[in-house]
Amino acid sequence: MTPEVPVDEDGVTAHRDAVIDLLGVLMYAELRAFDRLAEDSRFAPTLDGRAKLAAMAAAEVGHYVALERRLRSMGVAPEDAMSPFTDAIDGFHNSTRPSNWYEGLVKAFVGDGFAADFYGEIATFVDASTRELVLSVLEDTGHADFAVREVRSAIDADPQLAGRLALWARRLVGEALTQAQQVIAERDNIADMVIDGAGDLQSIGALLKRISNAHGERMRALGLST
Amino acid sequence: MTPEVPVDEDGVTAHRDAVIDLLGVLMYAELRAFDRLAEDSRFAPTLDGRAKLAAMAAAEVGHYVALERRLRSMGVAPEDAMSPFTDAIDGFHNSTRPSNWYEGLVKAFVGDGFAADFYGEIATFVDASTRELVLSVLEDTGHADFAVREVRSAIDADPQLAGRLALWARRLVGEALTQAQQVIAERDNIADMVIDGAGDLQSIGALLKRISNAHGERMRALGLST
Numbered sequence: 462m463t464p465e466v467p468v469d470e471d472g473v474t475a476h477r478d479a480v481i482d483l484l485g486v487l488m489y490a491e492l493r494a495f496d497r498l499a500e501d502s503r504f505a506p507t508l509d510g511r512a513k514l515a516a517m518a519a520a521e522v523g524h525y526v527a528l529e530r531r532l533r534s535m536g537v538a539p540e541d542a543m544s545p546f547t548d549a550i551d552g553f554h555n556s557t558r559p560s561n562w563y564e565g566l567v568k569a570f571v572g573d574g575f576a577a578d579f580y581g582e583i584a585t586f587v588d589a590s591t592r593e594l595v596l597s598v599l600e601d602t603g604h605a606d607f608a609v610r611e612v613r614s615a616i617d618a619d620p621q622l623a624g625r626l627a628l629w630a631r632r633l634v635g636e637a638l639t640q641a642q643q644v645i646a647e648r649d650n651i652a653d654m655v656i657d658g659a660g661d662l663q664s665i666g667a668l669l670k671r672i673s674n675a676h677g678e679r680m681r682a683l684g685l686s687t
Numbered sequence: 688m689t690p691e692v693p694v695d696e697d698g699v700t701a702h703r704d705a706v707i708d709l710l711g712v713l714m715y716a717e718l719r720a721f722d723r724l725a726e727d728s729r730f731a732p733t734l735d736g737r738a739k740l741a742a743m744a745a746a747e748v749g750h751y752v753a754l755e756r757r758l759r760s761m762g763v764a765p766e767d768a769m770s771p772f773t774d775a776i777d778g779f780h781n782s783t784r785p786s787n788w789y790e791g792l793v794k795a796f797v798g799d800g801f802a803a804d805f806y807g808e809i810a811t812f813v814d815a816s817t818r819e820l821v822l823s824v825l826e827d828t829g830h831a832d833f834a835v836r837e838v839r840s841a842i843d844a845d846p847q848l849a850g851r852l853a854l855w856a857r858r859l860v861g862e863a864l865t866q867a868q869q870v871i872a873e874r875d876n877i878a879d880m881v882i883d884g885a886g887d888l889q890s891i892g893a894l895l896k897r898i899s900n901a902h903g904e905r906m907r908a909l910g911l912s913t
Contacts, residue, residue, distance in 0.1 A: 492734070495741050499725030508718070508766045508773075512751060515721050519745035525738060540734050547734075 477535075479654035480587050484532045485542030486550070486644070486651075487580060487598065491525040492543075493550050494518075494573065498604075501565035510611075517569075517604050524598035531594055545648060549640040556636050563615055563622065564629050567683065570608035571630045574679045575637060577601075578672045583651060586658035612683045627685040634676065703761075705880035706813050710758045711768030712776070712870070712877075713806060713824065717751040718769075719776050720744075720799065724830075727791035736837075743830050750824035757820055771874055775866040782862050789841055789848065790855050793909065796834035797856045800905045801863060803827075804898045809877060812884035838909050853911040860902065 495518045502514035529539050557572070559565035577599040584595040616623045645652050659665045680687045721744045728740035755765050783798070785791035803825040810821040842849045871878050885891045906913045 489734070492738060492741060495744075496725065496729065499722065499744065503722065508715070508769050512718060512748075512755065512765065515718060515748045516752060518721075518725065519748035522738075522741045522745035526742065529738065539738065543734050 476587065476650070476654040476657075479650040480591055481532070481535065481537055481542050482545070482648060482650045483580070483583055483587060483591070483595065484528050484535075484537075485539075485544075486546040487595065488525055488528045488532065488539060489543040489546050489550050490576065491521045491528065491598070493554055495521040495525070497554060497565075498569065501559065501562070501569070504559075504562040504565055506562060513603075513607060517607075520603075527594060527598060531591065546644060549644045552643075553636050553640045557633050563612055563626060566608040566612050567626050567630055567685075568633055569604050570612070570683065571676070571679055572633045572637065573604070575634060575672070575676055578675045579641070582668050582672065583655060586654050609682050616684050623685055626683070627680070627687075630680060630683075630685055631687075702813065702876070702880040702883070705876040706817055707758070707761065707763055707768050708771070708874060708876045709806070709809055709813060709817070709821065710754050710761075710763075711765075711770075712772040713821065714751055714754045714758065714765060715769040715772050715776050716802065717747045717754065717824070719780055721747040721751070723780060723791075724795065727785065727788070727795070730785075730788040730791055732788060739829075739833060743833075746829075753820060753824055757817065772870060775870045778869075779862055779866045783859050789838055789852060792834040792838050793852050793856055793911075794859055795830050796838070796909065797902070797905055798859045798863065799830070801860060801898070801902055804901045805867070808894050808898065809881060812880050835908050842910050849911055852909070853906070853913075856906060856909075856911055857913075 498514050498518035498521065502511045502518065505511035505514055532539060532542055557568060559568050581596060581599055584592045584599075587595070612626065616626075655665065655668075659668065677687050724740050724744035724747065728737045728744065731737035731740055758765060758768055783794060785794050807822060807825055810818045810825075813821070838852065842852070881891065881894075885894065903913050
């Protein structure tokens with residue numbers, strides 16, 4: 462085994478540091494997603510719901526393992542890649558602890574959806590094989606349908622819940638943006654790659670617009686106003 | 688899909704209720720094992736150790752899913768099979784919360800090993816295909832080697848730890864037996880099957896002796912006195 466393999470089999474080594482950062486932030490995000498789903502599974506009103514959330518948590522670990530394999534093939538230790546991002550991701554999760562089952566579901570659906578769109582946009586700027594891997598780990602693990610079904614039926618039963626959950630979703634997005642800005646301020650790699658790749662401010666504007674539109678769609682799917 | 692399939696493809700339906708109980712108790716034990724490994728992963732001194740425990744937690748969910756499939760093929764709902772055992776298993780875990788990383792590892796290795804031997808002995812009395820499934824989900828998921836390595840090196844660094852962890856292991860086994868007795872007092876199915884299958888008290892004595900010997904071996908592997 463060679464200690465260091467180029468980023469892409471095609472020989473693309475552009476933005477190697479940004480690729481490592483992307484893998485590192487995603488790996489730690491997967492570990493935390495695992496933690497959170499595992500914790501939330503205890504709020505589940507039924508043993509069946511609990512088992513479903515546990516299965517989703519297990520899927521996140523599968524994603525982690527796939528990302529780790531890629532990172533190691535680049536000769537980078539998991540700890541080194543993840544450690545720059547642990548504070549920001551922990552900060553996000555510590556400041557948005559769901560206080561009940563429905564807040565947990567909204568966080569999983571709206572929060573993870575938002576993050577997936579964000580990382581998916583970044584992935585368009587990396588080499589093809591990393592991109593394919595990143596997009597595959599960002600794929601929904603069945604959580605989305607489950608969350609929409611549970612939240613919608615809860616709102617049908619108690620319409621007042623919609624207002625409280627809409628506020629909660631706004632707080633989630635606000636906290637996510639705060640933490641993302643902090644990471645970008647400290648780590649240039651990903652931002653440089655996006656600015657390089659997008660070419661101009663208009664493209665970056667379009668990218669942000671896509672993320673924002675997809676967020677609005679998710680909120681509507683839950684029956685929540687943005 | 689037929690609503691109710693016999694216990695075994697060979698048509699063996701003996702002790703159907705005991706098979707359902709065995710699947711139910713194991714399913715809930717897997718869900719709790721998942722919970723516990725997920726919780727313990729947060730004590731891990733490194734991100735790498737944390738990822739390893741998360742992977743083990745994910746393996747427990749895989750076991751749960753396999754057992755659930757079997758149960759559903761018998762026309763039984765997961766909730767119905769698990770609910771008679773939730774109090775005892777919760778009782779065990781609530782009274783044996785690890786207060787640090789090493790207690791968690793000892794609990795996983797000694798406690799799970801003990802439970803695996805116990806369920807493995809019961810599985811000798813059920814139909815062949817259920818037995819095969821049960822033995823496969825009881826297989827160690829890589830946790831054992833990991834726990835032995837970590838605990839032994841911690842004891843080398845701090846020999847006083849051995850005494851504290853040995854006491855902890857004794858408490859784990861004591862609590863496990865208390866809860867097991869409570870379940871047996873309330874649910875006859877499994878006990879009846881074992882008594883039927885073993886034939887005489889001498890065989891049951893031999894069964895308990897095997898479990899006890901294997902426990903002693905695990906304690907020695909960790910460097911702990913029994």
